[in-house]
Amino acid sequence: MPAAAHRSGRSVMSTPDDINLRSEVPDTVTVEHRGEHEWRVTQRFLGDEHDNNHNVTWLRIRNPGPETPIRVEVIWAEFRYMADRGFGYLKHGDAWATVRGETTPTSTVYEFTAPAGDSLFGTFPWYGIEDESRFIETICARSTLYSVRSIGRTGEGRPINCLCIGDESKPSFVVLARMHAAESAGSWAVEGAAEYLLGDEARPLLEQYRFHLFISVNPDGVANGIKLTRMGPVEEYDMVRGGMTSADPTIVALREELFSLQPACLISHHSYLWSVPFLGVFERQVGLDMLDYLVNDDDLGNTGAWLVRFTGAERGFLRWECYSRFDTTVAFTELPWHHRLPDTISGQGVDILKATLAAHQHKLRARRGEMYVR
Numbered sequence: 219m220p221a222a223a224h225r226s227g228r229s230v231m232s233t234p235d236d237i238n239l240r241s242e243v244p245d246t247v248t249v250e251h252r253g254e255h256e257w258r259v260t261q262r263f264l265g266d267e268h269d270n271n272h273n274v275t276w277l278r279i280r281n282p283g284p285e286t287p288i289r290v291e292v293i294w295a296e297f298r299y300m301a302d303r304g305f306g307y308l309k310h311g312d313a314w315a316t317v318r319g320e321t322t323p324t325s326t327v328y329e330f331t332a333p334a335g336d337s338l339f340g341t342f343p344w345y346g347i348e349d350e351s352r353f354i355e356t357i358c359a360r361s362t363l364y365s366v367r368s369i370g371r372t373g374e375g376r377p378i379n380c381l382c383i384g385d386e387s388k389p390s391f392v393v394l395a396r397m398h399a400a401e402s403a404g405s406w407a408v409e410g411a412a413e414y415l416l417g418d419e420a421r422p423l424l425e426q427y428r429f430h431l432f433i434s435v436n437p438d439g440v441a442n443g444i445k446l447t448r449m450g451p452v453e454e455y456d457m458v459r460g461g462m463t464s465a466d467p468t469i470v471a472l473r474e475e476l477f478s479l480q481p482a483c484l485i486s487h488h489s490y491l492w493s494v495p496f497l498g499v500f501e502r503q504v505g506l507d508m509l510d511y512l513v514n515d516d517d518l519g520n521t522g523a524w525l526v527r528f529t530g531a532e533r534g535f536l537r538w539e540c541y542s543r544f545d546t547t548v549a550f551t552e553l554p555w556h557h558r559l560p561d562t563i564s565g566q567g568v569d570i571l572k573a574t575l576a577a578h579q580h581k582l583r584a585r586r587g588e589m590y591v592r
């Protein structure tokens with residue numbers, strides 16, 4: 219029986235017929251059963267080595283009876299952005315739904331109906347190692363155009379998988395998700411890009427580029443529900459900040475891979491808490507061309523507004539090194555959840571891929587005399 223139940227003076231005896239909640243990602247939260255249909259979930263990770271905005275809170279609800287209203291209070295690890303924490307996500311079968319929560323200064327309280335059977339609930343959708351395996355298996359079964367390779371092993375021995383498609387002799391186009399493993403949105407963005415590349419519209423692209431898609435470039439971080447490759451100093455285990463200097467096996471493998479591919483284009487997907495999606499670029503014209511594409515898109519509700527940063531030298535970051543060494547056209551994103559569903563994020567993944575291509579092709583044309591501002 220949880221200690222909290224004693225404190226509240228209530229006795230919560232679980233029987234096999236009761237609804238049960240447990241964390242899908244080990245050690246990320248503490249779950250206390252507070253009342254018959256009431257739980258308190260406390261995030262456990264706090265500190266610079268974690269992304270406290272994306273502390274993984276992903277719970278399996280096991281409901282052996284009929285659908286039942288339940289109450290889940292999530293105590294956040296820190297309290298800086300409570301205004302952006304009023305929603306949660308429920309997954310039942312393949313169906314996703316958002317859930318409204320009430321925020322307090324330190325927590326969000328969710329009251330919703332737990333479906334009969336198993337469902338998953340959390341503060342944002344989680345995408346685990348098994349989801350990656352399942353997607354790779356499915357897409358490779360659907361089309362022989364895709365192949366899978368591993369660019370190396372992580373510190374914990376997991377393969378770092380890359381889905382490849384397109385003409386092998388052509389320039390590389392790399393898409394990365396989960397350098398910050400807790401930022402799950404990127405995996406759906408890459409899924410979207412992978413599906414798009416199988417469509418008719420993308421056929422000419424496969425003759426011009428070889429695409430290297432990483433659904434989870436930091437599998438240890440994904441498996442452990444953390445931001446970095448492992449717990450510890452950011453210089454050593456943050457795939458962005460430690461890009462050029464770290465000796466961590468995952469970071470070394472990506473560094474060597476990028477330096478060998480010398481990509482023509484590189485996209486790196488991230489996710490922050492604010493509502494407007496973010497685009498970071500090193501070249502002003504790339505940013506302007508991408509905006510032209512993205513903001514002319516017809517879906518004003520979701521992708522009509524973008525926050526763009528023209529970023530200066532990011533010394534020590536792999537994306538900057540690719541730009542400065544290989545003239546790579548680089549775009550990095552923050553794709554916030556903020557009520558968006560996974561399908562919307564997948565669509566943004568397609569939009570970003572197409573916008574990056576448009577910007578890159580303009581850059582190449584400009585080399586042949588068209589007006590261009592670097």
Ligand SMILES: [Zn+2]
Nearest residue numbers: 398401488489
């Ligand atoms: Zn990030």
